[in-house]
Amino acid sequence: MIQDSKRSLPPEVVHRISRLEIQARGIVEGFMSGLHRSPYFGQSIEFVQHREYVTGDDIRKIDWKVWSKTDKYYIKQYEEETNLRTTLLVDISESMTYGSTDQSKLDFACLLTAALSYLLLKQQDSVGLTTFDDDIREQLPFRSKRNHLHDILHVLVRAEPRSRKTGMLSILQRVAQQRVKRGLVVVISDLFTDRDELFRGLKLLRLRGHDVMLFHVLDPQEVDFNFQGMTKFEGLEETGELVCDPKSLRNSYLQAMEAYLSEIRLFAARYAVDYRTVITTENIDAVLAHYLKHRVGMTK
Numbered sequence: 001m002i003q004d005s006k007r008s009l010p011p012e013v014v015h016r017i018s019r020l021e022i023q024a025r026g027i028v029e030g031f032m033s034g035l036h037r038s039p040y041f042g043q044s045i046e047f048v049q050h051r052e053y054v055t056g057d058d059i060r061k062i063d064w065k066v067w068s069k070t071d072k073y074y075i076k077q078y079e080e081e082t083n084l085r086t087t088l089l090v091d092i093s094e095s096m097t098y099g100s101t102d103q104s105k106l107d108f109a110c111l112l113t114a115a116l117s118y119l120l121l122k123q124q125d126s127v128g129l130t131t132f133d134d135d136i137r138e139q140l141p142f143r144s145k146r147n148h149l150h151d152i153l154h155v156l157v158r159a160e161p162r163s164r165k166t167g168m169l170s171i172l173q174r175v176a177q178q179r180v181k182r183g184l185v186v187v188i189s190d191l192f193t194d195r196d197e198l199f200r201g202l203k204l205l206r207l208r209g210h211d212v213m214l215f216h217v218l219d220p221q222e223v224d225f226n227f228q229g230m231t232k233f234e235g236l237e238e239t240g241e242l243v244c245d246p247k248s249l250r251n252s253y254l255q256a257m258e259a260y261l262s263e264i265r266l267f268a269a270r271y272a273v274d275y276r277t278v279i280t281t282e283n284i285d286a287v288l289a290h291y292l293k294h295r296v297g298m299t300k
Helices: 013-032 064-070 105-122 148-157 168-178 194-208 220-224 250-270 284-299
Strands: 045-052 074-080 085-091 124-132 138-144 183-191 213-219 231-234 240-245 276-280
Touching: 013 105, 013 148, 013 213, 013 284, 064 074, 064 183, 085 105, 085 168, 105 124, 105 148, 105 183, 105 213, 105 284, 124 148, 124 168, 168 194, 194 213, 194 250, 213 220, 213 250, 213 284, 250 276, 276 284
Parallel strands: 085 124, 085 183, 183 213, 213 276
Antiparallel strands: 045 074, 124 138, 231 240
16 A cells, blocks of 8 residues: 555555556656657766775776776766756646546646656656645645655645635745745646736746746637537636527637737747647647757756
8 A cells, every 4th residue: 555644545546646657657658769869858967077996886987998098997976966946836726627528627737747747757857746726735845756756646636626716826926935946837727817917926936037837728629619509608717607609709719819828928938938838638748848848948
């Protein structure tokens, strides 16, 4: 039985954690095997000096080129640079539970978070996790050990919204206050929140020197609005109900959606926030590719 710090986990929770881990591992391993060069941009090391070999040293660190010239054994010494510190912010508000397919936005967000966590920990980066709606619901500190993945998955599989609304500004302000050292902040959300508050929060993170990635998770119907026949729409974040023929609204809806997305893209470009819209039917490999491309840019 997998042990939580406070209690034994119920079998169904263990099953969900195991299933999520297998999915995440399969996505990452399959993705990495398709790359032509190493995707690892985590911990880096810089050569400092040689020192003479003594009994007990790792023979893999012997510099054989020096040995060939001097007939003596010398060890290469390196100075390790600080690992990347990544904060994963996952929106678990009520609107994230919507899904027109067999996968809700929250399901997709959790799987994406699990895959990113697996990749980051495999690279020996430090990962911290925060789930939120109108308040922080659970928070895990930065750790870089592989077994930290279990704690992350445990939080994800039991993530359920306690509030209908998303309080993005207060969440981002608290993260900015807590994360004193500069790092990467990855926000995974449908962004159904006040845009001015969202922009103020993201701007604060950038002013504090954090690198910010924003994965905007949307359902296919939220993008295409291809509903058929008279439909009852129920707002998930205290937005009421509406019964109508969606065809009469589609053009206006699509225009409003495009204006909304354009406003976010414009802000992101202006403040160097790495923004990407992701659809819940999308292959997560594409999201990982975008993440790694971003990481390469950070190392240049």
